[in-house]
Amino acid sequence: MTPLDAAWLAAHPLPAPAADTNKNSRGRVLVAGGSETVPGALRLTGEAALRAGAGKLQLATVERVALHLGMFVPEAAIFPLSANEAGELGDDAGEALRGYLERCDALVLGPGMGAKAPAAAILKAVIAEPRAGLSLVIDAAPIAAAADLAAQIRAHRGHIVLTPHPGEMAKLMRCDPARAKEDPAGLVHEAARHFDAVVLLKGPETWIACPGEDVLRYPGGGPGLATGGSGDVLAGIIGGLLARGAAPRIAAAWGVWLHGEAGRRLAERVGPLGFLGRELVGEIPRLLAAIG
Template sequence: MSDDLYNSDTMPLDDAALKRWPLPMPSQEGDKEERGRVLVIAGSREMPGAVILAATAALRAGAGKLTIATGASIAPVVALSMPEARVVELQETVNGAIAPGAIDVLTGMVSRFDAVLIGPGMQDEGATCAFVLGLLPQLEHAKVVLDACAMNVVRRQLQAVDAYSQGQQKYIASFSTPVLLTPHAGEMAHLTAADKDSVLANPAETARQAARRWNAMVALKGATTHIAAPDGRLWRHDGGNIGLAISGSGDTLSGIIAGLAARGAPLEQACAWGVALHARAGDRLQQRIGPLGFLAREIAFEVPALLHALRPDGPGT
């Protein structure tokens, strides 16, 4: 990325900035391996669609190979919906959430992936956190995105995990290797035991402090999204529209980011571009369909054309 984008306190993510920060591109002779492998661990019996949205978005962002790991009860449905993916069945709790013991199936497999997304559609906070805490030590080589329920591993107030932890670590005070967390204001208030109004009153500083505390990239989502790095760097994206405030929109965003990371983008670049692409996709859908009523499943379909338009020599959006 150009040095001039680091000179201001907050770096804007407009079209000009994105074009000066081009994404890694495979060679014309490259194969799917060059475009990277992404693993999406997501879903639950009550929310199978979340994993499909996230996985679709990862492919639309250009990832080369996709593997999905999800609960055994929904794996057949997910496999039929995503013929491009390998689908791995994971052990479930009695409530249909991914069980902590499912780590055993993934051990030895996760080292093959460039990017790993965990969280969309996952339920049972305690089981999910125990699963994530057990799996993270195997993911230090990969770019990791934690979304939705998986983010709760940083919540010090977490008590629900006690039933699964068996005396082991109950939360993460600071990541040994930075991961990306993608909370909206309500989720950030939950994670930090803060008041939502205080988060909304100063979102940039909230994101920056959280990034330093957790040694993580933090994307605090909203009409204006603030992306903070552990070293204090801060990016700001203005845009998007009310139509994006819909079920599944965040799952799609996290999938876009994971797909870009699999292609070789560092986490901060994958996040910045993912946020921008997600917002611009919403703008295109608003123009074509209207300000309300477009679906989260439609967002990812706009991404390939936007990626083409935002290339350094492209026409823009």
């Protein structure tokens, strides 16, 4: 086990943008998910991706809220997707998303998706054909669906990041939920090997595993991060760093650190509890500047 701290980050820097960089070379992120019940999740994820340095943002969500989301995030292109009767993404959303993958360098799938979304069908369609240069973050509802798609995930050869909390990890690995508490390092290492992916186990402390590498441990950013929208922000940071060209393990580790340290700063300034998930986003550029 290796601590995820400033020394580790210094030894594993993010790719620096060239002097003549443009918005395409800084990376294109597609965030897909949301629902009529949680329409703002993609705003948090998308803004976090841009704050982490991505150049272009695309948001794909249920058609009845897509226009409103576009008004709230004018920097983004908006792709409307069909909805089911529960107000979640429809059964054909995965096939529609496949048509957008050529336009992005990183896909973040899952923020804002609920239990009544056809997560398995969507995930299966999206990961069916690995593409060179495309990395994915699988978050929220699709994580449980990933349990049945290990072979398809392994076909992406390490370019997928899975972001479960303990309950999602138990479903992903079909194990006793107590394992996430009793042996988090062992469990996350096993999951990374099983899926040939980067896996981070979120919680009061976060564990990050990648096949062939030491497990990283981040001690946590404080209890204030246990708030609605916080995980959406984390997924967006990782997606933005992937789009910039960071390797999946580097993007996951930096994303966890930036998210946690943003929580620490807000706890000092606002209070240990009560800051909002959307307030984390504004801390990201300052943290990048301070340690980059």
